Amino acid sequence: MANALSNLEPEMLARAVDFLYLSETRSTYNIEDEIPDNNRSAKFRRLLEQAGEPGALSEEQLVQWQSQIVGPLSIEASYRNSQNWLSRPGGRLRNIADFIPPPPTLVDSMMDSVAEVAALAAGRGLHPVLAAACSSFGLVYVHPFLDGNGRLHRFLLHHVLRQAGFTPAGVVLPLSARMLKDLPRYSALLKSYSRPRTELLDYLLDAESATILVRSPQPAWLYAYFDATEMCEFILECVKLCVEEDLLDEVAYLRAHDLTVRELxxxxxxxxxxxxxxxxxxxxxxxxxxxxxxxxxxxxxxxxxxxxxxxxxxxxxxxxxxxxx
Incomplete structure (x- = not known):
């Protein structure tokens, strides 16, 4: 990463990074099929700029981040205390859950484990990209909030990478933009965890009243362990392409733009x-x-x-x- 940036003039790098912040902000919301207003975009941009601040991952920290990501009506004061689920949108009430995350009784302990994995990057116990991938996918699999989990999961990638010193201060990699370009693969990774676990559960979902009753046990072993190999490979590829293509591509664009302005x-x-x-x-x-x-x-x-x-x-x-x- 440092080698890719070392030959760039500071002013040119700053201009390129400014665009990449915009690209990352738009893309993380686009993945959720959302178009944020200017206020929410600005708040997420500021959040990206603050990624990597020292300190362990905690409920208090995640609650604060969640409040910056979602709309005012979706802000939560703590991890969820009710069972949530994900279901594809449709014109009719499907009453089918595509993912039923862990019950609220497991959220605290599982999020403690996510924090431990994230800390391995800063402590040099695990390569930063691997720690970022495992902790960020771990967060979205736990789904600790009722809203904002996907954007938090992608933000956590930036936080862990910058906290470990992998991404220099002030620089952002357009990881969400890369995910958006390969959305089928990204979605498949999420489903590789959610689908087999949800298929084992007996539940009653009433979409009209927005309630779910999970009638079968939801033991910790069902949720706490997963093979992260493909997730790590995907994030590593995204990081590589961000550094070797996206960042340098934006610099090339700016150089050509400056020459065009001068000539015209x-x-x-x-x-x-x-x-x-x-x-x-x-x-x-x-x-x-x-x-x-x-x-x-x-x-x-x-x-x-x-x-x-x-x-x-x-x-x-x-x-x-x-x-x-």
Whole structure:
């Protein structure tokens, strides 16, 4: 990680990281099919910036994080004291649980174990990526809250990696963006734990009244042990791609963008903000300004737009090659 950052100018790295914070914030909510408002996005951004602060993982800490992630009506003061479940959304009441997490009586002890695994990274007892993967997936499998568990699980990855010194202070890896790109694999990892355990349970679910009765025992051994090999491999791949592709790709984008601005500024009289927007839109169109976006350059002639496009295509040639449709 340090080697990948050592050759980057501090100002360029700061600009790239700023975009990666935005990408991570949007992606972790997109995985939940949510679009946060500006206030919630800003709160999650601040939370990401604070990841890695010293201290053991505790209920108090997780409660505080959960309050920053969910909406005001979903804030909880402690771990859950009722049985929760996950069920795929649908137009009709399915009365089928896709995952029934551990009962509330097991949450405290299992979360203590999650904290112990997370601490292994800072204590150098386990590689940071392995500790982050095991503790974060452990958290989402316990599902200690009624809401926000998925986002907490992905945030915990950042916290453990930065606390262990793996991710430098101020730098964020767009792990959720990587998960979003490989969502079927990520979902399969979650189901590899949830499905076999839920299939062993006898329960009565009434979606209309939002109640569940689990009629069979839910022993600790059913939930407390799982093979984390595939989870660790997945997170390790995500980390590798974030460092080797995403971070460097954003730096390449910024370098090409700066060169384009400098070249266009030699002949084009336009506000900096409008010019930045036009360049970004042309890049999004893979070198072309679409008809729908033509109004952004309504004061420019067709010849001037073509000249802009030619400049963008020249400066972003390598970028376009890596991002071919």
């Amino acid at each position: 500024g030699n002949w084009l009289d336009m506000r900096q903000s409008q010019l930045n927007t036009l360049i970004d839109v042309i890049v999004q169109g893979h070198g072309k300004l679409s008809r729908n976006k033509r109004k952004l350059a309504e004061r420019l002639s067709d010849a001037e737009v073509e000249r802009m496009e030619a400049t963008v295509n020249s400066r972003f040639a390598e970028y376009f090659e890596r991002h071919a449709p």
